[in-house]
Amino acid sequence: MVNSGEKVCIRGLRDVAAAETRISFVDPLGALYYAGYNIDDLIGKVCYEEIFHLLIHNKLPNKTELEALKTDLRSEMKLPDPILDSLRSTPKNCHPMEVLRTEVSRLGEYDENRDDNSEQANKKRATMLAAKVPAIVASFHRIRQNEKVLDPKEEYGLAENFLYLFRGKPLDAEEKDAMERYMILHADHGLNASTFAARVTASTFSDMYSAVTSAVGTLKGKLHGGASERVMHMLSEVPHLDDVEEYIQGMLFDRKRVMGFGHRIYLAEDPRSKHLKKISKALCQNEHRADLYAKCKKIQAVVHREKKIYPNVDFYAALVLNALDIHSEFFTPFFASSRISGWTAHILEQYADAVLIRPTSNYVGVYERNFVPIEER
Ligand code: COA
Secondary structure (H helix, E strand, O other): OOOOOOOOOOHHHOOOOOOOOOOEEEEOOOEEEEOOEEHHHHOOOOOHHHHHHHHHHOOOOOHHHHHHHHHHHHHHOOOOHHHHHHHHOOOOOOOHHHHHHHHHHHHHHHOOOOOOOOHHHHHHHHHHHHHHHHHHHHHHHHHHOOOOOOOOOOOOOHHHHHHHHHHOOOOOHHHHHHHHHHHHHOOOEOEOHHHHHHHHHHHOOOOHHHHHHHHHHHHOOOOOOOHHHHHHHHHHHOOOHHHHHHHHHHHHHOOOOOOOEOOOOOOOOOHHHHHHHHHHHHHOOOHHHHHHHHHHHHHHHHHHHHHOOOEOHHHHHHHHHHHOOOOHHHHHHHHHHHHHHHHHHHHHHHHHHOOOOOOOOOOOOOOOOOOOOHHHO
16 A cells, blocks of 8 residues: 655645745734835835835835936836847737746746846846746737837836837826826735746746746636736626626626626725725726726725625726726736736745745555556556
């Protein structure tokens, strides 16, 4: 008899701590801290670049550091010609997350320093990726629309440049503020599935591009970052405010998941959702969007009444991005373009921790089967 060596198996690794981190803390009671700062104290007071610096270097930058970082990020937003050529030859019906997954991987092919896995080289790569991921997303959109790929503007920060490169028109003050807040709120979130995937890859000492590619592929799924795109789909399926109740009851009766609701960690309202709700309310002033906002509020009330669960980051984020004129297929790529800061910070932390992440599994198949040669099967 084989000794199965059965171990305690925790499905979905629920409540298992698989790493120690100084990057962010997700408080189940409904708070989020970036390197010790409550996001409620940061939002509206800092720019996205300051958060990137905080996550990567564990401290907020001073003015000189911030200016230098902004300059580096802006210059890194220009894509190498082979990446632009690759985007031009990509089938236009590809989902932008598929395109992003491929192009992040391709960036690694053009890294002339590929053999340098020092902390300094990886911090430079993190800055480069934080700039190039949004640039890839924006450029693919422009190319798909048969529009010119634009150059980032000197006077803009990363969030403003990202949306400018994507839409091709300047942002008004409210849009700029919304974009900054959106990116800050999506920058990091503990050991979520995509960050975990990135850390697993980094734990083998594979390169940063491979780790980020793992993360992009993981974020794409509908139980993770892919949920926001589906929130928009759900909103389009509910014709009027009065239909919300029946629609949601129908979904729950069919035991379907309402996209943008529920969370593995939070027992209370997701703190990011509170901010995104406020931002979307301010942006949704015109008649059509006011209607979308009202539908969202009603969905929130019905889902909470029936299931006692709250909206997560993806629910009101969908409304914010819709109000910024971004097509729903690009919602997850916008998420990735912000989370790249958290992913790279965690990859750096994992390299420093230098431990292989390799759990075990309990074998539940049969034992001692009699082998039958192929001629006799
Ligand atoms: N819609 C309806 N019911 C939901 C739900 C949702 N979005 N999320 C959780 N629930 C219910 C489950 O059916 C379950 O109820 P039950 O005990 O009566 O069966 C209970 O809440 C617990 O759910 P569980 O599957 O154990 O939670 P989880 O931690 O495994 O899953 C998510 C977390 C995020 C995957 C899950 O909430 C979900 O699928 N949400 C929708 C997708 C989404 O928005 N993803 C983005 C996450 S940021």
